[in-house]
Amino acid sequence: MSANSGAIGLAKHELETPALCLDLDAYRRNVDRMATVLRAARVAWRPHMKGQKAPQLATLALEAGAIGVTCATLYEAEAMADAGVESILLAHETVGARKQRRLARLAGRCGLISATDSHAHLAQLGEAARAEGVTIPVLIELNVGMNRCGIEPGESAIDLVSAAVVTPGIRLAGLMGWEGHAVKEPGEDKSAKIAAAMSALVETAERCRAEGFEIAIVSAAGSGTFLDATRTAGITEVQAGGGVFSDLNYRKWGLTDHEFALTVVTRVASRPTPTRIIVDAGFKTMSVQHGLPQPLIGAPVRSVVLSAEHGTIELESPDDSLRVGDVVEFVPGYTDSTVCLHDEMCALRGGLLEAVWRIPGRTGR
Ligand SMILES: Cc1ncc(COP(=O)(O)O)c(C=O)c1O
Missing domain, CATH: 2.40.37.20 (D-serine dehydratase-like domain)
Known part of the structure; x- marks a missing residue:
């Protein structure tokens, strides 16, 4: 009710x-603030909807220039697709055979890209894709210092990239990282941690390209980090989302305006x-x-x-x-x-x- x-x-x-x-006018001004920064930095915007949830908000962000959305759960991604969002990054390792089949079905009806960070998970996604007769584009998630999900940058990541390009049902779309460990750091420590995380990501992307792999997307950064993260050349898109609402934390984490x-x-x-x-x-x-x-x-x-x-x-x-x-x-x-x-x-x-x-x-x- x-x-x-x-x-x-x-x-x-x-x-x-x-x-x-939600004050739609203030929301829209916040959206424009983020979109303007990213346009100036020439980085694409794929706002995270894990906090925003309502698909109507994705529509507003797309109108302001976002190229798609980022989601944390399959259900969120399905809700976005139902609302007509065409390009969705699922920045989470979806597990379980039934759920992976659901993910594959979603990939069959919108431009879904899934994160993956292990050979085991990649193989499972490949299996689900083949069972549903679709191709699942993937971003290889790197651990850029947060110590949550993510394969280590460098050799291990390149090894997983090479597995992705030969897994039937999978298409390599690029790399992603999330430097969440830096969000709460004070001043210079924060910038240094973000720079180190972005370098690890971009350097691995460059090494992959040097070995002949096509890395179209290098995705990273949240609302509390994107102002710094976009200073590193080579980040192609940003996942920052929640800052469009603003709250006491986002203020503290840098979105003072x-x-x-x-x-x-x-x-x-x-x-x-x-x-x-x-x-x-x-x-x-x-x-x-x-x-x-x-x-x-x-x-x-x-x-x-x-x-x-x-x-x-x-x-x-x-x-x-x-x-x-x-x-x-x-x-x-x-x-x-x-x-x-x-x-x-x-x-x-x-x-x-x-x-x-x-x-x-x-x-x-
Ligand atoms: C994968 C990922 N990307 C980006 C973010 C940043 O999201 P937001 O901008 O909404 O704080 C998060 C936050 O937890 C995340 O988990």
Whole structure:
């Protein structure tokens, strides 16, 4: 059941709460900020949708010049394809025979590219592709320092590249890396780590080319790193996505000029004391992963504590301006882990509800 689909045309403060709200104008300005930087750097943009989820947002990014999208799960990728997105990078090693067959079927109906980082996984993808009678383009994922997925750059990666070109059902599309380990580093350390990661990626791409392999795509970088990552020549496309929402983390991670486009709108449920405000939303509505949300209220806040369905704001000093039923808007600490808590996103323009979008692929399917 949708809480706000009957509220089209109403103002934000009239919505049923808690409500995940997107300011489409601010969103679009953030999209343009990222698109402008990447255009100037002559690097293509394939925004990650793992945090954005709603396929309608992919359409807006494509209109602004994105060449396709990046997804973290097969289900997300299917939702994007259903919405008509033609070029999708699945930056994740999809496993399990049934799921790999699903991936192959998806590759048969859109321009899907899958990450892979091992001989075993590559062979499985090849098998699924042959079973479905399709070809699956792959990016070989390198470990550029994050120590998550990824084969080591250099010789091991080249060995996997050579396996990809001879695996029936597979087409080598290029390389990818994700320098997530650098995101939270301070100042110069961050730039140095990103530069080292990008060099490892680009050098391996060049070695592959020297051995005669065609590396069309060299993909990397997120919202917290792309400003640095695009300084390295040889990166052909960037996966940065979540920065289009902006949140407390993306601000901290370098996107200081982005506007907070995504907020959670709540209401005051109780005022037990002059310094305490209880809102109708807790950690099932606002993520605590990577930091607490921040209430956008005038009075100085001493603390925010989230229980399941209650948020407790403790003020520095007594203030009775917020009354029971009043709206309190929060900026998420991390939008990625907040969006997936919601079934729907309220898209507003000029402060009025324009559309309510279902959020597909909320779980890690
Ligand atoms: C593979 C990959 N690329 C890029 C990113 C960056 O995404 P965003 O720009 O949404 O922070 C992530 C984030 O976790 C990721 O896992």
